Every structure is written in C-alpha cells, then in structure tokens.
Amino acid sequence: MSRIFQFFFSVLLLIGSTLFSGEFAYVTNNGDGTVSIIDTASNTVVGTITVGSGPFGIDVTPDGKFAYVANNGDGTVSVIDTSINTVVGTPITVGTAPRGLAITPDGTAVYVANEGSQDVSVIDVATNTVVQTFGGIGNAPFNLVFSSDGSRVYFTIINDGNIAIVDTATKALIASVPIGSDPWGLDVTPNGQTVYVGNTGDGEAGVLDTSSLAVSLIFLNNAPKGVAVSLDGSKVYITDQVGPSDRLNIIDTATNTVTNTLLLGNGAAGIDISPNGEIAYVPNTADGTVSIVDLRSETILSTITVGASPIQVAVIPETFSVTGAAKKDSFMTETNIFNKLTWAAPDNITTNRYLIYRDSTLIATLPANQQSYIDNNLKRKRTYSYTIIAEGPGGSGAVGKVTLKTKS
Structure with missing residues (x-):
C-alpha cells in the first residue's frame, strides 16, 4: 500500500450527516462486512461503516477525502466519503476476489489486485469507474505498493511466491522475482531501493533490491504478514502470526536484523503507521482487536475492540x-x-x-x-x-x- 497520513476536519452538521473532527484510522473487518473508525487522539472506536462482503484491502486518497475498500466476497470496491464517514455511490464492480488495493501517489487511480481472476482493475478516481484491467503478472496477485514517484507498482503473487514489478505507464510486467512462500504484505523504503515482504509460508521476510533484483532473507518465526517501513527508512515493522500472542518484529534496515519483538493480539495481520511516524496500528484478525503501538518507546499503548476478523488498516493523510x-x-x-x-x-x-x-x-x-x-x-x-x-x-x-x- 501507498504512505498514508493525517487529515483534519471541522465538526459540522450537514443535512443530517455528521462531519467528523480529528485524526482517524480505518480498519476493514473481513468477518462482518464493516469498517471501524478509530479516533487516533483517544484511541477509541467512534463509528462503524457497512460496506460490501468480506472487506479486505483499504487505502485513502492523498487528499484525504475518500477511502476505497476492496470487498473480497462480492468482487466490488466501496467508496467512503471521509467527511461524513458514509459509503457514497454504488459499489464498483472489479474482478473476482479482490484483495489488496492501493491509490497512486498523485491520487488519480486505484489499483485493485484480484486474487480470483488473476488480474488487476484500475479505477479512475474522478469517475469511480474501471478504466482498465490487465493481467499476466502471476497466479493470485494479493497486495501491492507503489514507488514514491508512482512509476512502478509491486505486487505480492501469493500462489507463485513472487514479486511482480509493473510499469504504471504501460501496465507491462517489468520482472517477476521469486521472493518466498506465500508472500502477503509488502512495503518499499522511502528511497525506493528496497522492498520488504512478509512470506507467510516459510517464516521469513524477503528483501528485494529494486535495482539488481537480488533477494535476501530474514528469518523471523512462523507466518509474517503485514509490513510497514518507518518514515525515515531506518526500520521495518513486520507482523508475525505465531499465536496465541503474535509478534511485531522490529528490523534495522541497515543490517536487516531483528532488534526487538513486541507481543500483539491473536492473528496479527496488516499494519499502518501514523503521519508523524510515532504510532502503528495492527489489526488482530482472530480476536477482533487492534493493537496500538508506540514506535518511539517500542511498547504496546493499548488494545481496542473493533469488528469481526479485522484484517487491514489505513490512516487518513494530511493535506x-x-x-x-x-x-x-x-x-x-x-x-x-x-x-x-x-x-x-x-x-x-x-x-x-x-x-x-x-x-x-x-x-x-x-x-x-x-x-x-x-x-x-x-x-x-x-x-x-x-x-x-x-x-x-x-x-x-x-x-x-x-x-x-x-x-x-
């Protein structure tokens, strides 16, 4: 997924809908078809939005106005107006079993990885219509992240164990690189030189050099999933499902070694970092909670209850x-x-x-x-x-x- 940051709203009443005030994180609840809204100032759930069936991936436009949600169960994308925290328009039909999605850095398009139909839907943000579908990148594209300049998009191909690198101008496959077993989440360093991948099938993190396409591995534990690189690029945070208390691995990117591990909830999945780089949010799928992590002190601040089977999270960007x-x-x-x-x-x-x-x-x-x-x-x-x-x-x-x- 793309970098995501905070946005501020005033509290107003508009035609019966409340415009929310503060900074928010949005959590997809895969088990009950909802998105939980977390007020990051108080670390409390302040609302729940009904979307489609089996919501999975989520991202917010760079201007902070809309959140896009991939509904894995019904092959659609829901659009949330973040000023009123309500779904707007009709669901956008994409491919079969959409998983991850990400918005281009310029905010003009949403790319949706369709695991079932093995292709990618491109949504025009201006019209909320699918303007292109392309395939040929592998068996079951799963999650994705853009380079900071938007010229490349990296996909985890979960059934092939590869990273697919796609040119966003031509939608052509640049390379397909073996990375590990069942790659799940991924993130790219700020300088664009390295992509980190959670390989759920072999208990390792894959490390891809984007220039040479060389791969190295970091041994973790059982089933690494969500990945987020720190704002300064010095650390990478990778969730690891070892159960019943899963782990957050903190890795020094200079040495690619684990420097600390924190205990999370059960079923730790996606992860996202606040705009100031100080707080991380981790949905715990098996126990219906979100762990809130202080990245400065490397401690768990709190654990809050959300919906059923929370899976991914996104924070509103700053404008x-x-x-x-x-x-x-x-x-x-x-x-x-x-x-x-x-x-x-x-x-x-x-x-x-x-x-x-x-x-x-x-x-x-x-x-x-x-x-x-x-x-x-x-x-x-x-x-x-x-x-x-x-x-x-x-x-x-x-x-x-x-x-x-x-x-x-």
Missing part, C-alpha cells in the same frame, strides 16, 4: 492548500503561457522535498525551501490539474491540489 494563477507574458512576437503555483509548508510533517505533478506526470522536484513553481510554455485555454506531494523523512507525507485553466 495542504495550494493556490494558482494563470498568466501570460508577451515579448516581441513570443508569448509564454504559464501557470504559477504557490503554497505553504504542511503543518505536521518535516518536508524534505516537493514533487510536482501535472495531469499525473511528474514535471519537477523542488527543495523544501522552495514553495512556488512556474509551469511554462503551456497551451492556451487548456485545463491542467496539479498535484504537489510534500515528502517527509519517509516518503509522501502531505498532498496539495489545484486545477487551472490557462489564458487565451
């Missing part, structure tokens, strides 16, 4: 405001049509750099101290959509968007 102005500059016979973008640094992360996308294409990378950008030599009377990703110490941290129509 920031971007303003834009369409301009033109004429000199002699030449006219430059351009757009100027300006923004303020996000409040809750330390920004390392900004990635500027125009209509889903990366056009610039800026240092943290530059908070404006001029996009030159554009076409007249053309509408352009811009996405700016503020990368923190561990990748995509906050997102700003603006749409502009150029001058005539």
Whole structure:
C-alpha cells in the first residue's frame, strides 16, 4: 500500500450527516462486512461503516477525502466519503476476489489486485469507474505498493511466491522475482531501493533490491504478514502470526536484523503507521482487536475492540492548500503561457522535498525551501490539474491540489 497520513476536519452538521473532527484510522473487518473508525487522539472506536462482503484491502486518497475498500466476497470496491464517514455511490464492480488495493501517489487511480481472476482493475478516481484491467503478472496477485514517484507498482503473487514489478505507464510486467512462500504484505523504503515482504509460508521476510533484483532473507518465526517501513527508512515493522500472542518484529534496515519483538493480539495481520511516524496500528484478525503501538518507546499503548476478523488498516493523510494563477507574458512576437503555483509548508510533517505533478506526470522536484513553481510554455485555454506531494523523512507525507485553466 501507498504512505498514508493525517487529515483534519471541522465538526459540522450537514443535512443530517455528521462531519467528523480529528485524526482517524480505518480498519476493514473481513468477518462482518464493516469498517471501524478509530479516533487516533483517544484511541477509541467512534463509528462503524457497512460496506460490501468480506472487506479486505483499504487505502485513502492523498487528499484525504475518500477511502476505497476492496470487498473480497462480492468482487466490488466501496467508496467512503471521509467527511461524513458514509459509503457514497454504488459499489464498483472489479474482478473476482479482490484483495489488496492501493491509490497512486498523485491520487488519480486505484489499483485493485484480484486474487480470483488473476488480474488487476484500475479505477479512475474522478469517475469511480474501471478504466482498465490487465493481467499476466502471476497466479493470485494479493497486495501491492507503489514507488514514491508512482512509476512502478509491486505486487505480492501469493500462489507463485513472487514479486511482480509493473510499469504504471504501460501496465507491462517489468520482472517477476521469486521472493518466498506465500508472500502477503509488502512495503518499499522511502528511497525506493528496497522492498520488504512478509512470506507467510516459510517464516521469513524477503528483501528485494529494486535495482539488481537480488533477494535476501530474514528469518523471523512462523507466518509474517503485514509490513510497514518507518518514515525515515531506518526500520521495518513486520507482523508475525505465531499465536496465541503474535509478534511485531522490529528490523534495522541497515543490517536487516531483528532488534526487538513486541507481543500483539491473536492473528496479527496488516499494519499502518501514523503521519508523524510515532504510532502503528495492527489489526488482530482472530480476536477482533487492534493493537496500538508506540514506535518511539517500542511498547504496546493499548488494545481496542473493533469488528469481526479485522484484517487491514489505513490512516487518513494530511493535506495542504495550494493556490494558482494563470498568466501570460508577451515579448516581441513570443508569448509564454504559464501557470504559477504557490503554497505553504504542511503543518505536521518535516518536508524534505516537493514533487510536482501535472495531469499525473511528474514535471519537477523542488527543495523544501522552495514553495512556488512556474509551469511554462503551456497551451492556451487548456485545463491542467496539479498535484504537489510534500515528502517527509519517509516518503509522501502531505498532498496539495489545484486545477487551472490557462489564458487565451
């Protein structure tokens, strides 16, 4: 899955629906067709949303406005409006037995791994329709994660024991790399150099060098599943089902050695990390709880009850405001049509750099101290959509968007 971070809402009442206030984590409850909403400030469940049958994967758009849920039991994706925590629209039909899903870093598309039909559905976020389906990546794609620049997507292929690497521009398979038995969860380091994989079938974590495609292994215990890399890339956290109290393995990425293990609930599965990198959330499938982990002290803060068979979790990302102005500059016979973008640094992360996308294409990378950008030599009377990703110490941290129509 993609990096996911906090977003703030005001408390208002709108046509009988409550707009929620605070920071939230969303947990898919595979056993009862619901999603639990956790207020991360109080670590309490503040609501439950009914979705489709057997919800599994979940991700939140970079602007924090919508959560997408893969319903494994009925082959659909539900869309949740996070401002009112309600499912909106009709379920989106995808392939058979969808498992993991992830949203592109620019927020324009959702990729859904369909384990049963052995293909991938691509949903256009603007229309919430499937615009493409591609296969040929292996037997039973399961979970997935994007590189921070969105150029590649990595899939665990659970029946083949492989990692499939796909070019997002062409949807072509770049490589299929043997990684271990029954690969489940995965995550990529902020620098894009390493993918860590939980291999449930052989008790090991697979470590993939994305340049050389070389693989090394870290022995864990029984059935590693969920994977999350820390925001600074120095540690990776991997859940491990050893039962009845499962474990969270804390691994030093410099040495690829386990430095600590924490006891979780029964059936520890997915994992996600808060925007500030301090807290992790782990659904425990067998006992219907979520373990809340303080990553600073490496201790369990609390364990809270959610729905039946919780499996994966996603935290709302942080956004920031971007303003834009369409301009033109004429000199002699030449006219430059351009757009100027300006923004303020996000409040809750330390920004390392900004990635500027125009209509889903990366056009610039800026240092943290530059908070404006001029996009030159554009076409007249053309509408352009811009996405700016503020990368923190561990990748995509906050997102700003603006749409502009150029001058005539």
